[in-house]
Amino acid sequence: MRLHTAPDHGVVGAVATAIAGAGGIVTAVDVAESSNTRLVVDVTCSAGDADHAAELRAAVDAIEGVEVYKVSDRTFLLHLGGKIEVSSKVPLRNRDDLSMAYTPGVGRVSMAIHDNPEDVRRLTVKGNSVAVVTDGSAVLGLGNIGPGAALPVMEGKAALFKRFADIDAWPICLASQDTDEIVRAVEMIAPGFGGINLEDIAAPRCFEIEARLRESLDIPVFHDDQHGTAIVVLAALTNALRVVGKQLAQVRVVVSGGGAAGTAIVTLLLAAGVTDVVVVDRAGALASDDDTLAPAHRELAAATNPRGVRGDLQTVLRDADVFIGVSAPGILQPEWIADMADDAVVFALANPDPEVDPAAAAKYAAVVASGRSDYPNQINNVLAFPGVFRGLLDARASEVSVDMLLRAAAAIAHVVKDDEINPTFIIPSVFHPDVPHAVATAISGRDSGHHR
Numbered sequence: 001m002r003l004h005t006a007p008d009h010g011v012v013g014a015v016a017t018a019i020a021g022a023g024g025i026v027t028a029v030d031v032a033e034s035s036n037t038r039l040v041v042d043v044t045c046s047a048g049d050a051d052h053a054a055e056l057r058a059a060v061d062a063i064e065g066v067e068v069y070k071v072s073d074r075t076f077l078l079h080l081g082g083k084i085e086v087s088s089k090v091p092l093r094n095r096d097d098l099s100m101a102y103t104p105g106v107g108r109v110s111m112a113i114h115d116n117p118e119d120v121r122r123l124t125v126k127g128n129s130v131a132v133v134t135d136g137s138a139v140l141g142l143g144n145i146g147p148g149a150a151l152p153v154m155e156g157k158a159a160l161f162k163r164f165a166d167i168d169a170w171p172i173c174l175a176s177q178d179t180d181e182i183v184r185a186v187e188m189i190a191p192g193f194g195g196i197n198l199e200d201i202a203a204p205r206c207f208e209i210e211a212r213l214r215e216s217l218d219i220p221v222f223h224d225d226q227h228g229t230a231i232v233v234l235a236a237l238t239n240a241l242r243v244v245g246k247q248l249a250q251v252r253v254v255v256s257g258g259g260a261a262g263t264a265i266v267t268l269l270l271a272a273g274v275t276d277v278v279v280v281d282r283a284g285a286l287a288s289d290d291d292t293l294a295p296a297h298r299e300l301a302a303a304t305n306p307r308g309v310r311g312d313l314q315t316v317l318r319d320a321d322v323f324i325g326v327s328a329p330g331i332l333q334p335e336w337i338a339d340m341a342d343d344a345v346v347f348a349l350a351n352p353d354p355e356v357d358p359a360a361a362a363k364y365a366a367v368v369a370s371g372r373s374d375y376p377n378q379i380n381n382v383l384a385f386p387g388v389f390r391g392l393l394d395a396r397a398s399e400v401s402v403d404m405l406l407r408a409a410a411a412i413a414h415v416v417k418d419d420e421i422n423p424t425f426i427i428p429s430v431f432h433p434d435v436p437h438a439v440a441t442a443i444s445g446r447d448s449g450h451h452r
Helices: 010-021 050-061 074-079 095-101 105-115 117-123 147-165 179-192 205-216 224-244 260-272 295-303 313-317 334-339 385-394 402-413 434-444
Strands: 002-005 025-034 039-046 066-070 129-134 168-173 195-198 221-223 252-256 276-281 322-325 345-348 367-370
Touching: 002 010, 010 025, 010 039, 010 050, 010 066, 050 066, 095 105, 105 117, 129 147, 129 179, 147 168, 147 385, 147 434, 179 205, 195 205, 195 224, 195 385, 205 221, 205 224, 205 260, 221 224, 221 385, 224 260, 224 322, 224 345, 224 367, 224 385, 224 402, 252 260, 252 313, 260 276, 260 295, 260 402, 276 295, 276 313, 313 334, 385 402, 385 434, 402 434
Parallel strands: 129 168, 129 195, 195 221, 252 276, 252 322, 322 345, 345 367
Antiparallel strands: 002 039, 002 066, 025 039
């Protein structure tokens, strides 16, 4: 907080006392300007959340002779001017450098690519670049907030690509939520990229966009909300079952949520050998004999629920071994977990508020995971997508196969060694240095000491 106060240094003590009284922690106080008419004081303090920050501001504002001139929040400060930039990999110190990096030298390189189009990946940024494409229709848990509001998230994604896999990724926020227009836009920009990462596009539109782009493009198309989530969930489930001593093929799984993530998780679990999956949405269990279902759900029902179970989440959970939630906050009562099979596994992945409080679930379940970083076992797509794209780019792949997704999940799971695994450690940290390399190697089928 920048404060304008009366020229009395005793005011500084009053400010610190007021902040402490309102539950804040003062970490620094600096007098930025001092004159015989006023002081300009910068106070840095920690608050629990945005609401608490507003309370601290009000407490300081209430002190006589103190005006809160402006307030900045470190999360917003981090975003000032954006989080990513373009920088040159080659020096441009003199005319000689310029003549090679740009005209006339660059013309020879352009003609070489014209004569041998496959050289484009080797001689340009295409070989190491990914477009992070959104229409802003399903951003985080925030909903349809539009392309401009989605940009900070896409920038963050690009920063993660760089940090974890040294990939140059660019946010592409499209001003359309029309399937045909999005497909066409991505097709038109594709020549400059080695891969397309679809992000935060609402279901069911995202399914058609992905399918059509996979058909028309010669570079891999990966919808992170679907396939990234599915990879990490399968990796975590593989290890949760290692902890409780059960086999994938024998367990009964209940998936709450039949959107993009739920559909992809189910598809990958079936490919991995799970035989009994029931999907539950707002109306209850999806069953193939229910003719009221929408087309995407009808397809999902046809591939799942072999026992023809009907009913709500509580009913379907009885005797299930695994619950995977990619739906909505607070829909699972902790005591329902007691009706599941012994040594139940609960993954509550709705973000930012999970289907059940992880601490409450842990009283009943053997293994609990969530999407949150403040509990053990965070299931986070950062474990998958950087390594997946690193492997795809290194292999110059033209598509992503189900087999690649299965190999990526196995690679993440096996970063956790037998002597490390336990109910509160089933998935490696997003900062584990072995993860991107293990995933990239699994995807490309060769050791990924990548060379640009």
